[in-house]
Amino acid sequence: MSVSHTTNDQGASKYTETFWPPIRSALMSREVTFSDLELQCPICYTNMPIFSYPASDEKNDYGHGPIVYPCGHMFGRSCFVNNVTYNTNTGLDVSCPVCRGKFNYTKCKHPHYGFKMPRDMKGVEDFPTIVPQGGVVFELCHQCLIEATLKTAGEKLRADPGFPEDLRHCATVSITVNGQTYYSQDTKGELVDLEAPEGFKSYVAGLKAGLAFYEDSEILWMPGKRLQDMEIKCHNCPGLQSEEHE
Template identity: 30%
Template sequence: MSLPPWRRVDNPHYRTTQHEDAYQQSSIPLPPGLDRDYQWSGNANYPPPGLIRATMPKAISEIEYLRERRGRSVILDNSDISLFGDLAEYLESGYDMHGNHIMCDLTCVICCGNKLEMPTCVSPPRTPEEDAKTEPLCVLPCGHFFGAYCIEKWISTCRDEDRCSDCPVCRFPLLYEYCGHEVKLRHHDPRFRRPGQLPLTIPEGGCVPAYCRWCRVDYVKDLAHQMAQVVYPKDVPESAFFSPRSFGPSDFSELRGIIRSNMLSAFYHAEDAFDHW
């Protein structure tokens, strides 16, 4: 059955005076700021008078704005933080440079479900159900971070498909350039400070060497062996020494060992002098 003409929306006389009176007497709630004495037609093309700003906003300086915000709690999520470097400054103190308490409610961008473990000072309160769906934080050299379980599954899938392991977001290759070995995944334990467990990411000024640590150790050992053989040759006969009793082949053998030991010590000392992946 078709509607009468006065009830059709396309009728130019859809809302007449008598229907406005009926609307006024109905139980439909009025918009905020209006009472029953106000003659409002309910026209949807214009905002209700109760929501119209009476005065224009007053401009304030940035200093006044920061002063008003000082001491407030700010919750940051994945839309605010995309790189670990943006998060690192809050992990130890829990406050930003303006004195605001920062809480990080971050989710793994691979599964988009599990929450990432954060230090207590920046972790927002969670229900027991949310607490059960958390996983450790894993950081890649490019600065992107994920849940440890999810990124390990991603790396395992890359191996199974016989392709280069990379970052799921920016495709940064997780391989050392010259030796081709995989870059070790680094987890962030919220119970401990960052130094010693997680190096600087590339956006923070960190570096990824051309060779992995074990390849560099093997190279230094081989280089030290070659240098020892050049400086103190092994094939020198005892008769070639001027005074074999005071300085002979046994002394050469001992000095070759000292050269190898000193070069390895220099390598490990250099390793401890800078942070890298």
């Protein structure tokens, strides 16, 4: 595939392709470097900064750095988020503004926000295959995956034969990932950390191994990275027991 070049105002040759596969190939072959990239957002026609946006993958980051949608087309993140928000609020399907491909998470049906373009060669090498070339969008978005994990973890804890019977109605599970903590149910009052029973520890180990397998996949478009590093804790929440007896 020929390399798309243009010359900027300073006379330097710049690579302007905004479809991920040829960008990846050009970077992998060292035909171009990151500093050669000058990518224009297909929505607003302004440049997408490569190195100035934050590293977070959360959808609430409204920088205009380039994101790659599962089809391979690339957009400024703020433009794409605005596009998703508008379509969602007006009852329209969320799709790629270029090819109109639809890539919602397959089970919860929430929209995929794409992945930020990698900024180092390790990220380029590990980036998942786009869907038209064999990639697969995961079942659940980040929030739904957390909620499903919390529900299952709470049920596993309370059903564990090694967990004290008198604590089952006031036990909760927390998941901390990317600096944010979620709980399996609404909590009231102070939480007291509990030692997890061995059966529950085995469940958590298996869960993390499964997430690591998925996250290391070359084809799977997961809702976020490093979920395998989540911290899962058990707590006693006396407020839950008090509420039940009211």
